[in-house]
Amino acid sequence: MTGPAGTGAAHFDFAGLRVLVTGGTRGIGAAIARAFGAAGAEVLITGSAESADSYEDLPSHARYFQLRLAHREDIAAVAAAAGRLDILVNNAGGTGGAFTPYDFDTAVDVNLNAVFHLTQALGGSLGESRLRGGAAVVNIASEMSLFASPHFFGYGAAKAALVQLTRSFCVSLAPRGIRVNAVLPGSVPTPMTNPFAENPDVHKLVCDATPLARWGEAREIADAVMFLASPAASFISGHTLVVDGGYSITK
Numbered sequence: 001m002t003g004p005a006g007t008g009a010a011h012f013d014f015a016g017l018r019v020l021v022t023g024g025t026r027g028i029g030a031a032i033a034r035a036f037g038a039a040g041a042e043v044l045i046t047g048s049a050e051s052a053d054s055y056e057d058l059p060s061h062a063r064y065f066q067l068r069l070a071h072r073e074d075i076a077a078v079a080a081a082a083g084r085l086d087i088l089v090n091n092a093g094g095t096g097g098a099f100t101p102y103d104f105d106t107a108v109d110v111n112l113n114a115v116f117h118l119t120q121a122l123g124g125s126l127g128e129s130r131l132r133g134g135a136a137v138v139n140i141a142s143e144m145s146l147f148a149s150p151h152f153f154g155y156g157a158a159k160a161a162l163v164q165l166t167r168s169f170c171v172s173l174a175p176r177g178i179r180v181n182a183v184l185p186g187s188v189p190t191p192m193t194n195p196f197a198e199n200p201d202v203h204k205l206v207c208d209a210t211p212l213a214r215w216g217e218a219r220e221i222a223d224a225v226m227f228l229a230s231p232a233a234s235f236i237s238g239h240t241l242v243v244d245g246g247y248s249i250t251k
């Protein structure tokens, strides 16, 4: 079965709002940045390189900041430079490579500690947002928040903890009018997962185990993020939204 293209089916209006998408240089983060841009938001993105010149095809009109996730000084600098903010999408992260994953400490630094420190640093700015329904933080976790893998110890532990961090921030930031939710993507072809997506056996394995019988598209993750960030989700906080075509139910 082939699926619909990443949808754009829902229409959101984020005009006048400022969004920071970490890891907006490619993959899911770039799709999220483009979707917010198309919905009228002012978009800030981060990546690991010193300057935007290192990238081809960045989301147009997005302002670029260097944010190396394991570098606390980068986190502080981006938080200081970002200014007024309405929405924070903690998307940046990864396994460190399909066949040479990060060591445990680095995986936790990149996928968990950075999210904690950046969100802490931006709490004051988000608290001043006038976004109807409250300012929003959306954390991109993973199916590996739910499942164990012998190859990605640190990544799995960090992504599982990110779900709990989302709940803790939900409670601690609610008094400032900030909602905090998580999205758990299923398998989506991106530079991170292409070594798997392009392997016909792995590709089929995922399709066979997924009720919707296909991989997801980055734009479909962006739609879920925009919903959770929008006033349509004004009474949703501390929630974990799985966007995986049903894969996790059959696992």
Ligand SMILES: NC(=O)c1ccc[n+]([C@@H]2O[C@H](COP(=O)([O-])OP(=O)(O)OC[C@H]3O[C@@H](n4cnc5c(N)ncnc54)[C@H](OP(=O)(O)O)[C@@H]3O)[C@@H](O)[C@H]2O)c1
Pocket: 022, 023, 024, 025, 026, 027, 028, 029, 046, 047, 048, 049, 067, 068, 069, 070, 091, 092, 093, 094, 095, 110, 140, 141, 142, 143, 184, 185, 186, 187, 188, 189, 190, 191, 192, 193
């Ligand atoms: N694709 C999937 O199937 C899938 C499934 C579940 C969860 N996720 C999660 O979704 C998020 C995006 O994944 P993706 O598939 O779009 O990955 P991707 O294509 O590899 O993109 C990762 C983004 O994060 C940035 N990043 C990664 N490590 C960094 C570091 N140490 N310091 C600074 N920036 C860093 C990258 O910046 P540079 O371009 O500068 O390197 C890039 O912008 C991740 O949190 C991932 O864990 C993805």
